[in-house]
Amino acid sequence: MLTIPAEVISSAIGQILETMYFSEMEFRGSGVLAESVIGAAVVFHGTCAGEMRLAVTDRFALRITADFLGCDMAEITRPQIISTVRELANVACGAALNAWMPAATFRFTVPADLVAPHLSGTFRYVFAESERLPELAMEFLEKTAPGD
Amino acid sequence: MIRVLLVDDSPVMRLYVSRALKMIGLEITVYEAENGRDAIGQALRIQPDIIITDLNMPEMSGEELVRRVHANRQLRGTRVLVLSADRSAGRSDELMEAGATAYLTKPVTPETLKDQLLLVLEKAC
Numbered sequence: 001m002l003t004i005p006a007e008v009i010s011s012a013i014g015q016i017l018e019t020m021y022f023s024e025m026e027f028r029g030s031g032v033l034a035e036s037v038i039g040a041a042v043v044f045h046g047t048c049a050g051e052m053r054l055a056v057t058d059r060f061a062l063r064i065t066a067d068f069l070g071c072d073m074a075e076i077t078r079p080q081i082i083s084t085v086r087e088l089a090n091v092a093c094g095a096a097l098n099a100w101m102p103a104a105t106f107r108f109t110v111p112a113d114l115v116a117p118h119l120s121g122t123f124r125y126v127f128a129e130s131e132r133l134p135e136l137a138m139e140f141l142e143k144t145a146p147g148d
Numbered sequence: 149m150i151r152v153l154l155v156d157d158s159p160v161m162r163l164y165v166s167r168a169l170k171m172i173g174l175e176i177t178v179y180e181a182e183n184g185r186d187a188i189g190q191a192l193r194i195q196p197d198i199i200i201t202d203l204n205m206p207e208m209s210g211e212e213l214v215r216r217v218h219a220n221r222q223l224r225g226t227r228v229l230v231l232s233a234d235r236s237a238g239r240s241d242e243l244m245e246a247g248a249t250a251y252l253t254k255p256v257t258p259e260t261l262k263d264q265l266l267l268v269l270e271k272a273c
Contacts, residue, residue, distance in 0.1 A: 015255060016255045019255035019256070019257055020164075020254070020255040020256070020257075046236065065160065068160060068164060069160060069163055069164065069167075070167060079159070080159065080160055083158050083159050083160040083161075084160045086158065087158045087160060087161055090158075090204070090233045090254075091233040091254045091255050093233070094232075094233035094234050094235050094253070094254070095233070095235065095254075095255065097235075098235035098236070102237065103237045104236065104237060105236040105237055105238060105239070106234070106236045107234075107236075108204050108233070108234060109204065110157060110204050110205065110206055
């Protein structure tokens with residue numbers, strides 16, 4: 001597990017949510033997502049190597065997709081939700097790693113869907129909207145060689 | 149009419165950028181491609197004024213697309229705006245050296261995207 005300071009992750013996620021998805025969330029430490037979730041993972045290598053896993057609840061995924069596309073939630077399709085979550089993972093990984101190590105260089109894979117059992121369990125960083133249960137979670141796993 | 153070729157494997161990102169293009173208020177025709185390989189084929193056919201491309205894509209990356217556009221006699225004058233989540237140190241310089249006109253990192257607001265597109269359009273027109 002790569003332990004990136006929580007304030008670094010929190011700041012990066014906060015900026016992304018505000019800029020692209022018109023949303024705000026608070027960092028809530030480590031934890032689980034109680035509801036049905038969807039997720040994506042990005043593998044990176046360079047100054048250090050690893051995998052970032054991001055999961056969000058279905059409810060939150062629907063909302064940010066609608067906000068991102070400027071559409072009503074009733075118009076949103078499942079492929080659009082999947083694409084939005086992948087894009088969120090892509091941007092979150094790049095922003096968090098850069099905030100953590102500004103002088104580092106990385107290469108990233110195309111985001112892939114995160115599947116069970118990686119969608120459940122405890123995540124290192126979870127976020128929630130005010131007075132709600134956590135709806136966004138992420139973690140960084142260290143990888144030392146391809147296939148780890 | 150300005151021809152813009154939008155290259156991104158993410159359908160929602162293509163929609164997001166298309167929306168920002170519409171905010172500019174100029175006559176723009178948007179063409180779309182899912183990866184660099186598809187983009188090269190389309191670019192040779194439509195001769196776009198500007199290519200807006202992501203970096204991390206299957207089949208052919210945005211970086212390879214930039215190099216191929218720069219190396220192709222028919223496309224060498226085409227402006228290329230790279231829009232990527234990759235904020236690695238020196239990445240922007242690498243892409244600019246390879247032939248990109250501008251490098252913009254995500255997250256990006258529609259307004260910032262619009263401003264950057266106008267700058268690139270000024271260079272293209």
